[in-house]
Amino acid sequence: MVEKKSKVTRRKFLKKGTVAAGAAAAATLAAPNIATAAPTVLKVQAAWGGGIFLENAKSYVDRVNKMSGNGLRIDLLSVNSVVKTSQMQDAVHRGVLDGAHYVPAYWYSKSKAASLFGTGPCFGWSAQEMLGWIHYGGGMELFNELMGSLGLNLVSFFNSPMPAQPLGWFKEEIKDVSQLKGLKYRTVGLAADVLLEMGMSVVQLPGGEIQPAMKSGLIDAAEFNNPTSDSDFGMQDVSKHYHLASFHQSQEAFEITFNKKKFDSLSKELQAILEYASEAENSNFYWNNTLRYADDLIKLKEKHGVNVYRTPDSVMSEQLKAWDIVVNRISAEDPFFAKVVASQKTYAKKVMNYLLLNQPDYSLAYKHYFG
Numbered sequence: 001m002v003e004k005k006s007k008v009t010r011r012k013f014l015k016k017g018t019v020a021a022g023a024a025a026a027a028t029l030a031a032p033n034i035a036t037a038a039p040t041v042l043k044v045q046a047a048w049g050g051g052i053f054l055e056n057a058k059s060y061v062d063r064v065n066k067m068s069g070n071g072l073r074i075d076l077l078s079v080n081s082v083v084k085t086s087q088m089q090d091a092v093h094r095g096v097l098d099g100a101h102y103v104p105a106y107w108y109s110k111s112k113a114a115s116l117f118g119t120g121p122c123f124g125w126s127a128q129e130m131l132g133w134i135h136y137g138g139g140m141e142l143f144n145e146l147m148g149s150l151g152l153n154l155v156s157f158f159n160s161p162m163p164a165q166p167l168g169w170f171k172e173e174i175k176d177v178s179q180l181k182g183l184k185y186r187t188v189g190l191a192a193d194v195l196l197e198m199g200m201s202v203v204q205l206p207g208g209e210i211q212p213a214m215k216s217g218l219i220d221a222a223e224f225n226n227p228t229s230d231s232d233f234g235m236q237d238v239s240k241h242y243h244l245a246s247f248h249q250s251q252e253a254f255e256i257t258f259n260k261k262k263f264d265s266l267s268k269e270l271q272a273i274l275e276y277a278s279e280a281e282n283s284n285f286y287w288n289n290t291l292r293y294a295d296d297l298i299k300l301k302e303k304h305g306v307n308v309y310r311t312p313d314s315v316m317s318e319q320l321k322a323w324d325i326v327v328n329r330i331s332a333e334d335p336f337f338a339k340v341v342a343s344q345k346t347y348a349k350k351v352m353n354y355l356l357l358n359q360p361d362y363s364l365a366y367k368h369y370f371g
Helices: 010-030 051-068 085-094 112-117 127-136 139-150 190-197 207-216 227-233 260-265 268-302 313-333 335-358 362-370
Strands: 040-046 072-077 099-102 154-162 168-170 184-186 201-203 241-244 252-259 307-310
Touching: 040 051, 040 252, 051 072, 051 227, 051 252, 051 268, 085 099, 085 154, 085 252, 112 139, 112 190, 112 335, 127 139, 127 154, 127 252, 127 335, 139 154, 139 335, 154 260, 154 268, 184 207, 190 201, 190 313, 207 227, 227 268, 252 260, 252 268, 268 307, 313 335
Parallel strands: 040 072, 040 099, 184 201, 241 307
Antiparallel strands: 099 252, 154 252, 168 241
């Protein structure tokens, strides 16, 4: 038996096409009109009005915005846009701001232990190892314990290992610790206690006020952070004597803090982006900033006639003695402070034992090639 082939006429084809088109149109009309959800916007204020630190804050924000697609966007606000720097932590806690980009020394007045997470004593480690302690040595657990004891509704991430801060700018070369006695000097955090112990008169000023204060004679000497930021502030116009190397702030990092309620409302994926963008920025900061600092140090010497010195070991030895006095005094008054110091010492003793035994003296190689 031969099967007859179905004959498709033009009329039948057009009729079927019309029915299909009609069905598709009906399905389209029946489908809901789904609008693309607007991204969650976080208002984050930085402690920086300009310069390389604001660039660093923008770099973190750019990473978050690129990775989160349409799910999340950070709007970065510069210094004093909503509140003063000294009020930033409270503003984030209360939800006036969603986040802040600053350093722990800026809320040091809440707890002296805050300074241990950025401007504490040097146990032979650098900011790299301090961040290692925060992430893997129990530091973050202690930080969160501090947040809980202070009743602060915050989640923080730490990044960007800063090179040791210079001792700073003086009216003359410092050759002996006796020259520091009685000098009116600008610094922040626990470093203020240490330098007070060394006989200096300490004034805590925000970065933008340092150069005018030194120019007017309100202070005799000052530090901020690095050759690039110091150049931006114009310190080379009020002093020609710049001392690198110091233990007063030899390990510091940025703290990026968010309102915990706001953070918890985000998806796990967006929370992870905020955290891991911080880790990525950790490397970018070091690679980018160390080159900028080196370039600007050369400019200070060659273009602006600044005399650059390494702080004498005798002065730095006295700093360590002052640190001992300050740390022992505060530890006796504050059990939590003592607990954090003990944790840091345990980590530093173990990790630095390996690093100092293993690392060659890089200065030998440097001198071999460059004199």
